[in-house]
Amino acid sequence: MNIFRLIGDMSHLFAIVILLAKIWQTRSVSGISGKSQFLFGLVFTTRYLDLFTVYISAYNTTMKIAFVLLTWLTVFLVYCKYRATYDGNHDSFRAEWLVITAAGLAVLVNHQLTVVEVLWTYSIYLESVAILPQLFLISKTGSADTITSHYLFALGSYRAFYIINWIYRYFVDDYFEAIAVIAGCLQTVLYADFFYVYVTRIVRGKQTQIEV
Helix, strand or coil: CCHHHHHHHHHHHHHHHHHHHHHHHHCCCCCCCCHHHHHHHHHHHHCCCCCCCCCCCCHHHHHHHHHHHHHHHHHHHHHCCCCCHHHCCCCCCCCCHHHHHHHHHHCCCCCCCCCHHHHHHHHHHHHHHCCCHHHHHHHHCCCCEEHHHHHHHHHHHHHHHHHHHHHHHHHHCCCCCCCHHHHHHHHHHHHHHHHHHHHHHHHCCCCCCCEE
């Protein structure tokens, strides 16, 4: 494992921890898209089906378990424990279309037509667009608080570092995974406008929230 993947993984984990810390401190899930969190839950569950059948390393296993459990914990907090603070009216993106489209594409475009391989491919496609309900929620409400903005920036950074990781592996290991790279680039593009606003308004301007 190279340094770029490690930084990407840490950025990803940091993003989830930021979100959980926000919920714990405020006792509120306001501004958080439950639909995006549910989609991420589907992503990690379908991607890590080999968790208990294929052992790569203690680090790999630990990270897989952490992503699955922490994401579903977030879903539980949004839809159960702090449901009274959940803004369901604004979290209205038609996420089911993302689920259906990703599933159809996974069946049509994959490396091998087996259950495990199709579900892995499905998780890659779905992750590339899973953040859309969260971005849609922000556009509906017109703003995002600083903590939510930090969460999105860390999540986007994870994908950006993974792109660098893929470039590194292509030149050093002669390894190229087309499906993951294309989907990852699409996901990073979705964050591009948010990155610009984050840097110009939150980092430089020291604003307490991002207005869109």
